Amino acid sequence: MRRPRGRLCGLLAFAAAGTLAGCVVERPADERSDGLPPEAPARFDFGRPASDERVALWDVDVKPNGEGLPPGAGSVEEGRQVYDTYCAACHGPSGTEGPNERLVSSGSWDQWPADRAVGLYWPYATTLFDYTRKAMPQNAPGSLSDEQVYAVVGYVLSLNGLVAPEAVMDSAALASVRMPARDRFVPDDRTGGPRIR
Ligand code: HEC
Numbered sequence: 800m801r802r803p804r805g806r807l808c809g810l811l812a813f814a815a816a817g818t819l820a821g822c823v824v825e826r827p828a829d830e831r832s833d834g835l836p837p838e839a840p841a842r843f844d845f846g847r848p849a850s851d852e853r854v855a856l857w858d859v860d861v862k863p864n865g866e867g868l869p870p871g872a873g874s875v876e877e878g879r880q881v882y883d884t885y886c887a888a889c890h891g892p893s894g895t896e897g898p899n900e901r902l903v904s905s906g907s908w909d910q911w912p913a914d915r916a917v918g919l920y921w922p923y924a925t926t927l928f929d930y931t932r933k934a935m936p937q938n939a940p941g942s943l944s945d946e947q948v949y950a951v952v953g954y955v956l957s958l959n960g961l962v963a964p965e966a967v968m969d970s971a972a973l974a975s976v977r978m979p980a981r982d983r984f985v986p987d988d989r990t991g992g993p994r995i996r
Pocket of ligand 1: 889899917936937
């Protein structure tokens with residue numbers, strides 16, 4: 800067992816407040832700089848170095864205002880095909896049947912917050928793109944092209960009645976979609992402590 804030296808030292812200093820000038824913590828001779836027990840191997844030999852290609856897949860951020868969205872475009876119509884091929888198995892043929900999360904909202908705030916599907920939950924279409932590109936399809940995240948993501952996000956938005964069936968989505972079009980839940984979120988500017996708003 801590792802001794803909680805820091806805390807013990809703190810307690811001593813507190814008990815003898817005013818009489819202890821300082822508190823010297825000594826490392827035991829066998830302590831490793833990585834904090835692992837002495838018998839642990841230097842390397843565990845699993846994992847692999849992150850290639851530039853894999854880092855690039857994750858190192859993307861799209862801001863609510865659309866900053867960071869890639870070039871390209873995709874139509875709602877193309878998105879229907881992407882959806883049927885890569886999404887319907889988990890989210891259902893019309894985005895409501897599952898077995899996984901519903902993507903199409905009831906459209907009624909009476910059902911909220913139980914109904915947290917795209918139409919009543921996501922505050923920005925831009926970050927829906929970001930999430931879909933990074934995380935979906937869940938069994939092969941990052942496998943869709945940017946055009947396919949534009950298309951399928953457009954299709955999911957159209958299923959929620961938020962863009963027209965003939966719409967073509969690109970960075971400007973996504974940034975201009977006003978999501979119904981936009982004003983249901985507030986910036987979390989708490990500076991500490993459990994304050995509930
Ligand atoms: C293998 C199953 C699977 C496939 C295929 C899949 N998803 Fe998902 N999806 C999930 C699961 C599971 C979640 C919930 C993930 C979580 O909460 O962490 C999810 C969540 C989502 C969400 C967030 C829902 C919300 O509002 O909370 C969106 C949007 C989404 N998927 C879109 C897609 C799209 C678009 C595709 C096709 C390109 C797709 N998914 C393919 C399993 C899947």
